[in-house]
Amino acid sequence: MNMKITNKKYFVPALIALCTITTTLIFNKLINKSEREPTYTFKKAPTLIFDSNNTSSKIQFYYNDIAVNSNVYVANIIIWNNGKLEIKREDIRNNLKFIEDENIKILEYEIVNQSHDGLGDFKLKREQNDLILDWKNFDPGFSLEVKIIYSAKDNKEILMDGYVKGNEMIKSNARKESSPLYILVIICLLVALIFTIFRMIKSKANLLNENKDLDLKSRSANFILNAYLFLAAILLIGFSYVLYNVF
16 A cells, blocks of 8 residues: 555656656757757867967067967867758858957968768868858768967957858857767666666655554655655756757
8 A cells, every 4th residue: 555655656746757857858959959050169278379478579470471469379160060951052141251350360271170071071261351161061960170270469269150041150168969978878867767766665665564663664764765855856967967968
């Protein structure tokens, strides 16, 4: 009798909560995922390679035989299509480009890596003061890495701009990938959560069925229950966090 009551009182609500959170996260991610989503992020913080403020006057940095009086940085930038559809040339409303202004001047640039064996055929081209990204194919998940050397008066990151059908160029703090390791972590957390819930039910049922003082049994059962609920909450939070970062 106690087992049935415990099942109804604790297991069903916990299972419903888990299913609700999981479904909500997945649905929210799928709904909010844009059809075309050009995204970029810095592989690491730009590296200062010439400090104009703390360098001897005898040391100069030259570009095309002209002395550069600003700081010089090198940055590695990852660009990818984080959407669900291919970005075609006809989808472009405003070119995807690196931004130059009075504070930032691009000195050198190159594409150092492309995903999918270079099927995207990405290229960088100069048009007046713009450094524009061009491609043959930009399917979902296609990516490239660009190395740029630029001068800047202040400690500024070089930025990208542009607009394609339905979305603008997005800067991301970090690239999220659904790797097999993430999937394995999700499965392990889910199994651990389910096991914890069953152990919680079994432990309280066993304590209530033992031949002990009723008050002692009740207090012991509540202690065990609270401990398992705390562990289940931690597992649920971890499961939800990992799931959110995968989809």
